Amino acid sequence: MKIGVIGLGYIGLPTAIMFASSGHQVVGLEIREDVVRKINSGKAHIIEPEINERLKAVIAEERFYATTRPEDLRGVNVFIVCVQTPLVDDKPDLSYVENAIRTIAEVMDRGALVVIESTVPPGTTVKMARLLETLSGMREGIDFYVAHAPERVMPGRIFRELVYNSRIIGGVSHKSAILAERLYRSFVKGEIYITDATTAEMVKLMENTFRDVNIALANEFAYLAQQYGVNVFEAIKLANTHPRVNIHVPGIGVGGHCLPKDPYLLLSNAKKEFGLIRLARRINEGMPKIALALLFEAFEQLNIDLATSIVTILGLAYKGDTDDTRNSPALKLRELLEGKVLEVRTYDPYIRGTHNSLEDAVKGSDAIIIATDHREFKNLDWDKIGKLMRTKVLIDGRGIIDRPPRGFLFKGIGRGDV
Numbered sequence: 001m002k003i004g005v006i007g008l009g010y011i012g013l014p015t016a017i018m019f020a021s022s023g024h025q026v027v028g029l030e031i032r033e034d035v036v037r038k039i040n041s042g043k044a045h046i047i048e049p050e051i052n053e054r055l056k057a058v059i060a061e062e063r064f065y066a067t068t069r070p071e072d073l074r075g076v077n078v079f080i081v082c083v084q085t086p087l088v089d090d091k092p093d094l095s096y097v098e099n100a101i102r103t104i105a106e107v108m109d110r111g112a113l114v115v116i117e118s119t120v121p122p123g124t125t126v127k128m129a130r131l132l133e134t135l136s137g138m139r140e141g142i143d144f145y146v147a148h149a150p151e152r153v154m155p156g157r158i159f160r161e162l163v164y165n166s167r168i169i170g171g172v173s174h175k176s177a178i179l180a181e182r183l184y185r186s187f188v189k190g191e192i193y194i195t196d197a198t199t200a201e202m203v204k205l206m207e208n209t210f211r212d213v214n215i216a217l218a219n220e221f222a223y224l225a226q227q228y229g230v231n232v233f234e235a236i237k238l239a240n241t242h243p244r245v246n247i248h249v250p251g252i253g254v255g256g257h258c259l260p261k262d263p264y265l266l267l268s269n270a271k272k273e274f275g276l277i278r279l280a281r282r283i284n285e286g287m288p289k290i291a292l293a294l295l296f297e298a299f300e301q302l303n304i305d306l307a308t309s310i311v312t313i314l315g316l317a318y319k320g321d322t323d324d325t326r327n328s329p330a331l332k333l334r335e336l337l338e339g340k341v342l343e344v345r346t347y348d349p350y351i352r353g354t355h356n357s358l359e360d361a362v363k364g365s366d367a368i369i370i371a372t373d374h375r376e377f378k379n380l381d382w383d384k385i386g387k388l389m390r391t392k393v394l395i396d397g398r399g400i401i402d403r404p405p406r407g408f409l410f411k412g413i414g415r416g417d418v
């Protein structure tokens, strides 16, 4: 099969590589010229285990190349849309998906299958199929086929999860779903469940909304625990011994490219709602302010002048052991601090442009706020760090410090016990 993947980002590039290494001929369309050049030289522009070796192999076998030229998609039987669907002023911007569909309409032959992998609001895939009908003069389910096959992979484990995760495939017509299922069987070893396109769209958005709402609930518990003198992490551990309870991990906020956005995509085409999902979003978006309040409390207790203080944020990535800062709550925290304190420093071992060393970042500092649960931050030598600081305030935004280090004024999200 000749496959065209549109959008070579975190999902598109690994997906293109998987199809190519499963025996298909793949061409990847990408608008960023520098990215295309890099990929064709055998180097991925994203960090993901195994990606460079796998990319080099499919290029050497001449099974894959990247291009900026839409005409290179001529003769393709299957189009896979992996472009971004960002939020602009809390509204989904579907222009990238629509542009991809317009490109496809220009090169598509009779019998083509179009799969949308991008996360989209319910109803979008059907709308895009109708747009393709209008543009091509052909009919979905007869002359061409459209399906939604949402991605479900976790950065850092993409190649494993692409193969072993189960997959939901929704067709605009039943035949579209069957054709897409056959296609994904080239490499998927997990279950493939077939449904209609709008259900598949909703399933994807419900999964991430479930996680977001559950994290908000954990954050609400953390806020209450702070007032009741309870260590929320201890309380959660105990509550989770119940066979039907699984409380998530509270923290400084929810970042990444999916969870902060998908609940809004889910709501975007609805006329009525109860408000739970939106409230959960507001709770999670407000968590950096809760961390800040803890810092201000500590400074007040120690009589530290905010305007002349130096604060060090540990971790800029949105979650532990990654270099990804998209929608990171740590960035929000930095923004909130800037202008209020004399100096905001950041240290993240995964991210260039932050301080070169931990020692450098904490020297003369008045407070440390832990914003990312990187492995490196879990067993730090607090005695040594404390000696370098001007004032020893430690705020744990990620629940990674169990026992407050000696000599520090310690506070943490959900730590009513200290």
Ligand code: SAJ
Pocket (backbone or CB within 6 Å): 151, 152, 153, 154, 155, 207, 208, 211, 215, 248, 249, 250, 251, 252, 253, 254, 255, 256, 257, 258, 259, 318, 319, 320
């Ligand atoms: N977080 C918490 N508490 C938790 C879990 C996460 O505060 O209990 C925070 C993390 O620190 C991070 C954010 O939430 O800032 C999101 O991290 P994550 O690990 O929950 O998710 P992502 O965004 O890396 O990936 C999610 C996954 N979806 C689900 O687990 C339902 C992944 O499977 C999806 O493929 C991905 O979104 C996506 O692309 O949609």
